[in-house]
Amino acid sequence: MKNILLPALCVIIMLASANNTQAQNKSISGKVTDEKRAAAEFVTVALLKARDSALLKTSLTDALGIYKFDISDTVDLLISVTAVGYEKAFSKPISKSSGNTVEVPVIALQRASKSLKEVTVTIKKPFVERRADKLIVNVEGSAVAEGNTALEVLRKAPGVSLDKDDNISMNGKNSVLVMIDGKPTYMSNADLANMLRAMQSTQIETIELITNPSAKYDAAGNGGIINIKTKRDKSMGVNGSINLGSGYGRTSKYNGSTNLNFRKGKINLFGNYNYSNRGSKSDFELNRKVTAAGIITNFEQNNVWNARRNNNGYKAGIDLFLNKNTTIGVLVNGYNNSADEKTASGTSIFNQVSAVDSAINVAGRNKQHYANNAYNLNFKTTLDTSGRELTIDADYSKYNGELNEFRDSYYLNFSNSPPVEFINNLAPAEIEILSGKLDYTHPLSKSLKLEAGWKSSWVTTDNNLRFSTLTGSTWNPDKNRSNHFIYKENINAAYLNLNKTYKNTSLQMGLRAEHTNSNGNSVTISKEVKRDYIEFFPSISLSQKLGKDHQLGASYSRRIDRPGYDKLNPFIFLLDKYTFEQGNPLLNPQFTNSSQISYTYKGSTTATLSYSKTRNVMTQVTEQNDATKETFVMERNLDNQTVYSLNIYAPIKLAKWWNLNSNTQVFNMGFTADVLGERLKASQTVFQVNVDNQITITKTLGAELSSWYMSPLQYGIFKIRNSPYVNAGLKKSFENNKLSLKLNLNDIFNSMRNRGSTNFANMDFNFNNKWESRVLNFSLSYRFGSKDIKPERRRSTGLESEANRMKN
Known part of the structure; x- marks a missing residue:
């Protein structure tokens, strides 16, 4: 087959x-x-x-x-x-x-001799429009179109949330694919956030929120797709923007970006570059109780991370309009990121009478480098005036990563360990992706359209973990902890999609088939894991208008999430002698069936009821070896995860100068699995609310106050406590809104932290992670040139799902 x-x-x-x-x-x-x-x-x-x-x-x-x-x-x-x-x-x-x-x-053409001043026709689109397979946020002309960045607009979109690191989730689900004009961004989270901060809301026409993507899109990812569509117009010339920013919490942070666009005749040139230098500090506390042979041992562990990360992201391309019907384009983008991290860990081990029995102190130095370059060649042609279109994409991507870590461990009162142990962990990684895809559109009538397509991708990853210990002045390889892992994967896909439009009804249905062939080879231990399977992914969406102010929508899709390439590598990442993380070459993909019903009132207020069930859900599971007192984390497949969710988005105009946007979600997340020799059946109803206040002080001065709260959550074997925060900011505009200054303080009360515990099987521990969340930021943005230049052509590449599985 x-x-x-x-x-x-x-x-x-x-x-x-x-x-x-x-x-x-x-x-x-x-x-x-x-x-x-x-x-x-x-x-x-x-x-x-x-x-x-x-x-x-x-x-x-x-x-x-x-x-x-x-x-x-x-x-x-x-x-x-x-x-x-x-x-x-x-x-x-x-x-x-x-x-x-x-x-x-x-x-x-000749200029009209009279201007029609007597009649002015204004057509105002609703802020939110429901289509068969997507929710469309009409940014242009709305209240959020002035004075905000693309990242701030996304934060206000129905069902969209951003965490402390500006990682994007939609309707409570992560692994969201963000696209710009149909092209995947395939950037690191930090680079993506920097790019969206550099993009002004005035550049955006609409945002498409696709919770259950059609068969046209890759079946990978259950978080959905966010497609930001920039404005389209016919003007010629040059425009661009420059953005600078800095911030300080416990460390300094700097960022800058620029983007440039040039259009004349048959040529459109475009490019952007963004840079950030961000320091971060975090503290992690882990308290464990281990019972073995009736003897209780307590571990109190304190860890401090001090890291600085440099991110460089770039994109450049050209579109050539060969004639009215045919366009060819070349796109190059990538990133070059590095990080320098220092860690200090202290573990005190207590006996049954609560006296310190022994201790471990670890000093770590970790240098990382990740670089990726992706190339896209795109061809699009319109075959006739009926609207038949053919699009072809060829993509190539090369990723290089390197981790070089030194750990100095000092042991007190250990009879079976040396007083000092020096470890070096060198982990180079290479990922190569080749992809080709073809999309064909065929209007069968004015109201019926057929879409068909094909895609093939080939991936090779090479991870060579080299562990060594220092004896005297010689580094000796540790073969028991070293591992060379090579992973090869080929995915072939084909799809059919039908779109039917009636007077007040639109319907979309499709089917995608994906054949996966993979081989994970642990060269060091001569063990291979092969997989060969074909899966089908149906999707259907319906939208129905009920009069002027009411609209209903319903959708269903089946999706797949394949493991990240680094998660399949059975390497061991040490925290100390008793705590480490390990990869899992036996990790299987997870499959999700999602359905939802939505209601939109007056193009603004939306209510969405969703249900999803994920089989073989991938999640981190902590395991404990009582005999050795080791605790380690490994990604494993649990049986099922079910999520029931109700999301209500309501923009409210409290006064002429005061707009409030509230995004409220109530969901129940449940897990069932046989894990660690016991039956896990856990669920909890969670309440989450995000309230954003926009206040206009003068025409050029505005303020913003936002708050976020989520009640305690049961996630797998972990119980996570609540973590609220409040942000505030001011913005001042100059020179006809070409220049803007912003000052904002994130997490005013320094309340963001991740606290949790587990008491499952033989494990009993709790943790507290506090990161640098209270940060004062200052930014400056300047736009120059014509503001009405057609940006780069909208198109998608063939690396949507593959690039999202790379570590960056």
């Missing part, structure tokens, strides 16, 4: 093309210019019957002012051109006997 996906898709496309074959007896083309004889872009051209001006077809001119029609009617024809601010223009009649190819003389 693995070899039939591509041939089957080819047959489907040929059949669809044959079904639409029609006699195209006459080809009519021409050019439209403005009053200065320059090309008139994207103006409306209509093909009419000359006898009665009956409309046959419409089209838009391209970047060169060119239009084209294919018509089979044997009648006399006429071309009309309309554009805002210009008089309506007509061609001379085109005789039905003029031949199969007609070149219409240039039509020159």
Whole structure:
């Protein structure tokens, strides 16, 4: 079955093309210019019957002012051109006997002699629109369109949340794929946050929230897709922005970014670069109670991390508009990140009479470097005026990572250990991805559209963990803790998708098939884990308008989450002699069935009821060896995870100067599994609320106050306590909003922390993690050039799911 996906898709496309074959007896083309004889872009051209001006077809001119029609009617024809601010223009009649190819003389537009000041027509879109397979947030023209960054707009979107590190989740689910104009960002979380901070809300037209993606998208990821669509217009010239920022909590933080866009004629050049240098400090406390042979031993462990991370992210590309119907583009992006981390860990071991029996002190130095370069070649062509489109993408990505860690362990009162142990952990990693995909769109009628596509990807990862210990002045390899792991994966996919639109109803349904072939080879221990399977992923979405103010939606999809490449490597990451983390080469993918029902009122208030069930859910499980007193963490598959969720998003205008956005979610998360020799059955109902206040002080000065709270949570074997926070900020705009200054204080009361415990099987411990959350930030943003330049062309690449599984 693995070899039939591509041939089957080819047959489907040929059949669809044959079904639409029609006699195209006459080809009519021409050019439209403005009053200065320059090309008139994207103006409306209509093909009419000359006898009665009956409309046959419409089209838009391209970047060169060119239009084209294919018509089979044997009648006399006429071309009309309309554009805002210009008089309506007509061609001379085109005789039905003029031949199969007609070149219409240039039509020159003339400025309208009168301006219609008496009548002003304003069409205001609702803030939120429900489509069959997505929720659309119309940013342009809304209250959030002025004075905010793209990251701030996302924080206000229905069902979207950002954590302390600006990691994005949607409806309580992580692993969200963020796309810009249909192109995956495949950046690290930090780089993505920096890029979205650099993007102004005035650049955004809409945000698409796709909780249950259609068959057109990769089946990987149960968190959904967020697609940020930037504005589209016809202006030429240069524009860009420069952004600078700094912050301080317990350490200093700096960031900067720039973006540039140039468009002229058939060429569109674009690029951006962002940089950040961020320090961070965190404290971690772990208290464990180990019972073995009736003897209780208590461990009190305190750890301090002091890290500094440098992130460099970049993107550059070019689009060439070969003609009205065909565009080719090249895109290069990537990141080059490094981190320098110092750790100090102290563990006191108490006997039954609460006296210190022994102790371990560990000093660690950890240098990391991660770099990724991705290349995309894209081709798009419109096959005819009915809207048939073909898009082809070829992608290549190369990732290099390196971890070089030194740990000095000092032991007190240990009879079976040396007083001092020096360890070096060198872990280079390489990931190579090659991908190709094809997407075909075929309108079967005005209200029915067929989409079909194919994708293949090949991934090779090479991780060579080299553990060594210092004896005298010589580093000696530790073969018991070293491991060379090579992972190879090939995924082939094909899909069919149908979109049907009625008067007040829209329906989308599709099916995607993905065949996966993988081989995980632990070279050091000569052990291979092979997998070969094919899975099907159906999806269906429905949207129904109920009058002017009410809209209902329903959707269902099946999704897959494959393990991150680093999670499959059975390496050991030491915290100290008794605490470590280990990879799992036997980790299986998880499968999620998700469904939801939604209601939208007046294009603003939304309520969404969701249910999902995940089989073989991947989650971290802590295990304990009573004999050795070791505790370690490993990603494992549990039987099932079920989530029931109700999300209510309500924007409220309390006063002319005061807007409030509230995002409230109530969900119940449950786990069932046979783990560690016991039956786990745990669930808890959780309440989460995010309230954002926007206050207008003057036309150029505004304030913002936001708060977040989540009640205690049971996650697998862990019980997590609540962790609220409050943020506040001020913003001042200058020079017609081209220059803006911002000052904000995150976590005013320094209340954010991660506290939890477990008392399951033979384990009894609690932990408290406090990171640097109270940070004062200052930022400056300046936009220059024309604000109405068409940005880079919207397109998707073929690395959506693969890139998200890389460590960065």
